[in-house]
Amino acid sequence: MEQPKIVLEAKGLHKSFPAGPGKDELHVLQGMNLEIEEASITSIIGSSGSGKSTLLHILGGLDSTDKGEVFWDGKNITQYKSDDLAEFRNSYIGFVFQFHHLLPEFTALENVAMPGLIAGTSSKEAFERAEELLGLFGVEGRKGHRPTQLSGGEQQRVSMARALMNKPRIILADEPTGNLDQDNTDIILDLLFELREVMGVSVLLITHEKEIAGRSDRILELKKGVLH
Numbered sequence: 001m002e003q004p005k006i007v008l009e010a011k012g013l014h015k016s017f018p019a020g021p022g023k024d025e026l027h028v029l030q031g032m033n034l035e036i037e038e039a040s041i042t043s044i045i046g047s048s049g050s051g052k053s054t055l056l057h058i059l060g061g062l063d064s065t066d067k068g069e070v071f072w073d074g075k076n077i078t079q080y081k082s083d084d085l086a087e088f089r090n091s092y093i094g095f096v097f098q099f100h101h102l103l104p105e106f107t108a109l110e111n112v113a114m115p116g117l118i119a120g121t122s123s124k125e126a127f128e129r130a131e132e133l134l135g136l137f138g139v140e141g142r143k144g145h146r147p148t149q150l151s152g153g154e155q156q157r158v159s160m161a162r163a164l165m166n167k168p169r170i171i172l173a174d175e176p177t178g179n180l181d182q183d184n185t186d187i188i189l190d191l192l193f194e195l196r197e198v199m200g201v202s203v204l205l206i207t208h209e210k211e212i213a214g215r216s217d218r219i220l221e222l223k224k225g226v227l228h
Contacts, residue, residue, distance in 0.1 A: 004037040004038060004040070005037065005038040006035050006036065006037060006038075007036055007037065007038050007072065007073060007169055007170060007202055008034070008035070008036035008059065008070075008071070008072055008170060008202070008204070009034070009035050009036075009070075009071040010032065010033060010034040010035075010058075010059060010068065010069070010070050010071075011033055011068055011069050011070075011071070012031050012032070012033065012067065012068035012069070013029045013031070013032040013033075013034075013055070013058060013065050013067070013068035013070070014027075014029055014030060014031060014032075014065065014066045014067040014068055014225075015027075015028050015029040015051065015054055015055075015058065015063075015065055015066050016028065016066055027225055028049075028050070028051030028054050028055075028225060029051055029054065029055060029058075029065070029068075029225050029226075030224065030225030030226060031068075031225070031226060032055065032068070032222075032225060032226050032227055033226075033227070034059075034220075034227060036170065036202055036204060037202070038169075038200075038202060039196050039200050039201070039202055040196075040202050040203075040217050040218070041193060041196060041202070041203045041205070041215075041216045041217045041218075042202075042203070042204050042205065042216055042217065042218045042219075042220065043205045043206075043207055043212070043213035043215075043216040043218070043219050043220070044056075044204070044205070044206050044207075044213075044219075044220050044221070044222055044227070045207060045208060045209075045210060045213050045219060045220070045221050045222070046208070046221055046222035046223060047208070047223075048208065050222045050223065051222055051225065052174075052206045052208075052222055053174055053175075053206060055206075055222065056172050056174050056204070056206050058070065059172065059204070060089060060093050060095060060172045061077050061080070061085045061088060061089050061093075062089075064078070065078060072088070072092060072169075073169075090115055090118060090119050090166060091119060091166050091168075092168055092169050092170070093168050093169070093170055093171075093172055094162075094163030094164055094165075094166075094168035094170070094171045094172070094201070095163055095171075095172050095173075095174075096156075096159055096160050096163050096171060096172070096173040096174070096176045096192075097159070097173075097174050097175075097176070098174060098175040098176060098177075098178040098179055099179070100147070100155045100156055100158070100159035101159070102147040102155060102158060102159060102162075103147075104146060104147050104148060105146070106146065107143060107144050107145060107146055108134060108139065108142050108143050108144070108145055108146075108147070108150065108154075108158045109127065109130050109131060109134065109143035109144065110130075111147070111158060111162055112130035112133055112134060112158060112161045112162045112165055113126040113127050113129070113130035113165065114162065114165075115162060115165040115166050116129060116130070116165045116166060119166055121166075126165075129165065130143075130161070130165065131143060133161035133162075133164055133165065134158070134161050136161065136164075136198070137157040137158070137160055137161050137191055138157065139154050139157045139158060139161070142154055142158075151184075152179055152180055152184065153180055153181075153183075153184030153187060153188070156176060156177075156179075156180065156184070156188055157187075157188070157191070159176075160176075160188070160191060160192065164195070164199065164201075167199070168201060169201060169202065170201060170202040170203070170204060171192070171195060171201055171202070171203045171204070172204050172206075173192060173203060173204070173205045173206065174206045175206055175207060175208070176188060176192065176205070177189060177207075177212065185212075189212060189215065192205070193215060203216075
C-alpha cells in the first residue's frame, strides 16, 4: 500500500514568552513534533493558554519559532524571508479564525476575491471564483452585503470561502466555531469536513471542545508543550 503523503511536518518546535518581572519564561512549546497527511482532518485540543493558537501561527508562518523547523512539502519555511513567506501563505494555506477578520469596507464577494486579486489573479476570474465559493457555502445571496450586515454564521461562512480562494493545500482553523450557537456550529463543521471530499484539502483544527474534535481522523492534545 502506498504511504500517505506528508504535507506538513514540524520538528522540535520550541516557543517561549516573557512572563513578567521576576517570573520565569512561559514555555508553551517544548520540542513539539507533528506530521499532517494529505487530505486528512486533525484536531488539536488543549486547555486555555496551552499554546494551541501559538502553534497554529508558527505552522502557518505567522509567527517564528525559537528553535525547530517547519516543512511544507519538504520545503523548510523557517528559512524563508518575509516576502517569500507571505507569498507561500497566500498560495498554500487557508486560514479560518474564531474572529473572521473580514474587511468591513468591502462586500462579502470582495472579501472572498481579495486573496486572489493580491496573488495576481485577473479580476474577472477572481470574482467568478468568489461567487462560486459563496455558493458552495450557501451565502451567494449575501454577496453584496458588508460584514456588519451579515449574521455571525454568515460571516464565518464568508471567511471560509475566502480561505479557499487560492485553492490551498491545507486549512488552518483556530476555534472557528467559538463565537457561534449550536446550529451554526454544526453547519460550519459540516462544511469544514466536507472540504476534504470536495477539494481534497487537509484540515488542521484547533479547538477546546472534545465533541468537535471527535469528528476528526485524529485527535492530538497539546499538554506541557508537546503533543500527545
